[in-house]
Amino acid sequence: MSDKYFVPRRLDDPELIGLWTLDEFLGLAIPFAxxxxxxxxxxxxxLSFGAWWVLRKAKAGRASSWVVxxxxxxxxxxxVRLKATPPSHCRLLAG
Known part of the structure; x- marks a missing residue:
């Protein structure tokens, strides 16, 4: 206990619902419902297990925002209707 400060080991872990992230859980729940x-x-x-599998493979170690x-x-x-992004016809100009 010589350390004065505690630094969490995993700062960027996503919040889980059971064993799944929110988008994976919705991929399971919506087709099931x-x-x-x-x-x-x-x-x-x-369909729910297929949606979960596709989302899991699409993310494959990337952040959840990658799907968006x-x-x-x-x-x-x-x-998608994101307000903070340029129009899609200008995306080649943005880089």
Missing amino acids: WGILSQHILLGVP HAAYWYLGESF
């Missing part, structure tokens, strides 16, 4: 509400539970369960950046880049500004 759709399956229950539409009475297609046998379709909702594979990729959606803006490939789908354009009208899909």
Whole structure:
């Protein structure tokens, strides 16, 4: 106990809901809830695990914000609607 200050070892860990990050949890929960509400539970369960797997592979060691950046880049500004970013037709000028 010779150290006066305590520095956490993991400052940038994302918040977890159970074993999943928020976006992975929503990828599981939304198709599952759709399956229950539409009475297609046998379709909702594979869709939820498929969405979770795709999100997990898309992130693959990157930050969760990478998915939002990729959606803006490939789908354009009208899909994502971020206010602090330039229009998608100017993205080549930005670098």
